[in-house]
Amino acid sequence: MFVLGITGGIGSGKTAVTREFEKLGINVIDADIAARTVVAVGSEGLQQIQQRFGDDILLDDSSLNRAKLRAIIFQNPEQKQWLEQLTHPLIRNEIIKGLENSASQYSILVSPLLIESGQYKLVNRILVVDVPVELQLERTCERDNNPRAQVEAIIASQLDRDTRLSHADDVIINNQSIEHLSQQVAQLNQQYLRLSEKTHES
Structure with missing residues (x-):
């Protein structure tokens, strides 16, 4: 099974990119959705969080x-x-589980913490x-209606751009039109x- 990992900073346009791949019939597993699922009501994860932090x-x-x-x-690193x-x-x-159930020719794992969390090993x-x-700042302030200082703090807390790019096999520069993005994704x-x-053959 061939798995492509997609990552990028806040406001980079990961969702727009994965949407283009989905239009081409590729299954996308979203780490953010997985993160919400494991602490959903009734989950073991939420029970343990409740035990530690109280009702x-x-x-x-x-x-x-x-x-x-x-x-x-x-406020508390521990x-x-x-x-x-x-x-x-x-x-x-x-x-x-999501990757194993995927039936498209290859699958995508999209994760903002692909590198930091070790998910890149998948x-x-x-x-x-x-x-x-x-542009990151501009998009995120507009989309989330957050003050600029807050968005700057989020960007500063994420993996820096150069480090993220040093892990890349491929890069999409997402600073033009959606048509241009579609062309990059299609290629x-x-x-x-x-x-x-090749992966299936070997």
Whole structure:
């Protein structure tokens, strides 16, 4: 099974890129969705979080209060480490399940933390979606309605651009029209189909 990993900073356009691949019939497994699934109501992950942080970590509908948990781990590296040790293996298993159930010629794992979390070990090739930092800021402020300083802090907390690019096998520069993006994706798709065939042959 040939798996392509897609990553990029906030506001780089990972969603737009994966949407183009999906139009071409390629299955996409989203690490963010896997991360939400493993702490959904009734999950083992949420039970353990509740045991550690108390009932206050839940919202009225018994789901996880993400904002509260984020605030706790942002201030406390030990709690952050505990949470990562709990959730990373659960997320990994959820991703593997998704990849095993995928029926397209190759599959995509899209993850903002592909490199930092070690999820890159699940993929054969890495595609980085890249944009200039100024455009990242502009897009994210507009999309999420967040103040610029907050978006700058998020970008600063992520893997820096040069390090991310150093892991890339392929790069999409996503600073032009959606038509241009579609063309880049169509070309890469042909390349990945060929690589996938070689993987099946070996």
